[in-house]
Amino acid sequence: MKEKVLMKGNEAIAEAAILAGCRHYFGYPITPQTEVAAYMAKKMPKIGGTFLQAESEIAAINMVYGVASTGKPSMTSSSSPGISLKCEGISYLAGADLPALIVDVQRGGPGLGGIQPSQSDYFLATRGPGHGDFHVLVFAPASVQEMADLTGRALHLAWKYRMPAMLLADGTMGQMMEPVELPEEHEAFGTDNPWAAVGTGMKRPHNIINSLELSPERLEEKNVERFERYAEIEKNECAWEEYRMEDAEICIVSYGITARISRNAIVAARAEGIKVGMIRPITLWPFPAEPLLAAADKVDSFLCVELNMGQMKDDLELAIRCRKPVDLCYRVGGMIPTSDEVLDHIRALAEGGR
Amino acid sequence: MADHEIVIAGFGGQGLLFAGKVLAYAGLLEGRELSWLPSYGPEMRGGTANCNVILSDTPVGSPIVQHPNVLVVMNAPSLDKYEPLVAPGGKIFVDSTLVTRKVERTDVDVFYVPATQMAADRGMHDLANMVLLGTVLRETGCVGEETIDEALRHVIPARKAHLFDANKAAIEAGKGYVSAA
Structure with missing residues (x-):
């Protein structure tokens, strides 16, 4: 190494x-x-x-x-x-x-x-x-x-x-x-x-690099x-990571820094006996729809954690074909949720599920 | 060893990020899991700045310290902001030259170190951060004594290599200081 x-x-x-x-x-x-x-x-x-x-x-x-x-x-x-x-x-x-x-x-x-x-x-x-x-x-x-x-x-x-x-x-x-x-x-x-x-080298036709194509037929083909x-x-090429999903009833979906924060919240929630896991997309396009759809058959609900007003939530709902409810935990404008804030969302979902 | 979740806070220019870097580098040398996260932006030019360092034996989740068990403060606004967030049983290190009020919490250990005065008395202006670091090392054992020297050599930029001894002396002064409480 x-x-x-x-x-x-x-x-x-x-x-x-x-x-x-x-x-x-x-x-x-x-x-x-x-x-x-x-x-x-x-x-x-x-x-x-x-x-x-x-x-x-x-x-x-x-x-x-x-x-x-x-x-x-x-x-x-x-x-x-x-x-x-x-x-x-x-x-x-x-x-x-x-x-x-x-x-x-x-x-x-x-x-x-x-x-x-x-x-x-x-x-x-x-x-x-x-x-x-x-x-x-x-x-x-x-x-x-x-x-x-x-x-x-x-x-x-x-x-x-x-x-x-x-x-x-x-x-x-x-x-x-x-x-x-x-x-x-x-x-x-x-x-x-x-x-x-x-x-x-005078040995082949020119390669032309261009995004202009005035023929609609040819542009459609392209x-x-x-x-x-x-x-x-x-x-x-879809890439993702699953964390504590083996018996999860709540599935967090989050990427980047909010996935790191969610991990702390999952550890804390598990200590309280709440079965929560995470699917972390590593590629956002292509979006890992397949593992999410598979998870939709097993979990009760999803929680999207993002630093925006829920942009990935749309992709998540499409991926799981709206089979399960999706909640959103967000902060914006440069604010970052604490792991306690994420934990509160998890608790609320766990309560609602009981 | 238990996780050390450290916040070092004060004014930009006090060497807060540097002190955190020394701890982080020592953690790296000891093969520990760690993260170092600075505040960035305009606060670096004189406003309130801070850095979060996590030293752990298991992979670090969030690099953002929510409830520090080690808090180092080098100005009053930072004590106001972070005192309520310290984990019960945590340790607070106060530069008592710059922060005149006392810590109100009774469920934490507090160490008042007149670090800025001590550095000035020794002709080591700008090394109050290292004085405090010395006391932190003694009281928390968050990284080993022997790794600090090597970490310092790595973190001090080559053009300032001649300042190693002064940094080291400042750390020793902080290690030797006994708080009057």
């Missing part, structure tokens, strides 16, 4: 991206993710990579588009307001079927909002961040270890499926330090990308083909 190091979540993202072979980072500073850029600024010049502080978030995402067109891995990171700005570029990446990694360390919104942790970009991330019919892969880390591991996985799957991937973290995950075992250095993607625009790929992803 490799030695563990103590790192902030934001630093773990940066180091893991480098270990996965990413040598191009473009960004613009914003709290609470600036450590990603700071780490890249220090490290990239030393390893022959590129760190570039762009003039804006929009410039940064389009630089990512440029590097992605050559088949090379590149990434950008920001926090909620900056991600809004990047949405046009993300839509273009999706339209041109280009792989890239976008990191969103969420803060409270809408608008400039605040700088404290939030999960209020759930809809933005999971519904395709930008105009048009598309998805991006969305990963929700719940530890500094997962900040590192899922960064590598996101890059790998972005290349495998030729689409943008988003790491959807929050201010707490970005700022906290935990021991982390860094992944081995590995190439997360193919070095030979037959679609890349890297020069023909959209349909893309959704066939999405169906494959939904079948193969």
Whole structure:
């Protein structure tokens, strides 16, 4: 086993991206993710990579588009307001079927909002961040270890499926330090990308990277083909973790920092004899609907714990086809529920069930 | 060993995050489960700041400390905010140079350490945090004495390596201080 190091979540993202072979980072500073850029600024010049502080978030995402067109891995990171700005570029990446990694360390919104942790970009991330019919892969880390591991996985799957991937973290995950075992250095993607625009050597037709398609017939075909790929992803790439679900009567569904808080509440509730467990989505798109639907046959109720007004609750109710009631425990605006608050919700559900 | 759920709170600039980092790094060296969570944002420039450190033998759930069993306060607003939240039987460490009021709770152990004055008397301005850390180490045993030196060497940035001895001396002063209560 490799030695563990103590790192902030934001630093773990940066180091893991480098270990996965990413040598191009473009960004613009914003709290609470600036450590990603700071780490890249220090490290990239030393390893022959590129760190570039762009003039804006929009410039940064389009630089990512440029590097992605050559088949090379590149990434950008920001926090909620900056991600809004990047949405046009993300839509273009999706339209041109280009792989890239976008990191969103969420803060409270809408608008400039605040700088404290939030999960209020759930809809933005999971519904395709930008105009048009598309998805991006969305990963929700719940530890500094997962900040590192899922960064590598996101890059790998972005290349495998030729689409943008988003790491959807929050201010707490970005700022906290935990021991982390860094992944081995590995190439997360193919070095030979037959679609890349890297020069023909006068030996093959041009590769054209473009999201413009003026023929409706051809554009329809492209959209349909893309959704066939999405169906494959939904079948193969869902990731989740189950905790104390063996005999659970109440199922908490939560991701990121709120899943960590819920874990404490579950331990406390179990000590009171309440049978509660958790299904923690690790991928938010594709959403792990299958294990949730299976759980709907066993539990009495669900409790969604989020730092937004219940955005994932919609996906949860769809996944379980409204077979069981779904309650919501939330705080917003940068506020975070205590484990006691979650415990109170669990108690109320347990009372109601008796 | 029981979990140590630690809150270190005061003004930005007092080295609260640094003191927490030393504890976290010592925990790492001892192979313990741990988390370190800072407050961030404008409070880092003079407002009220804090850091949460959890040292445990089992995986850490929430990194947010709700009921600390070790509280270190370096200003009055932090004592007001965190005193009611301390777990019964917990330990409160007060920089009594900066916080003049007494702790009202009777179900906790309290240690008044004039850390800012002690640091100033020794010509170690800005090291009141390490003085308090010394008392915390003595009273809680949350990390071993021998790992603190190595943790300090890791956490002090290379350009400030010459300050190791002063930090160490501040910790020793805090370890040796006996509260008048």
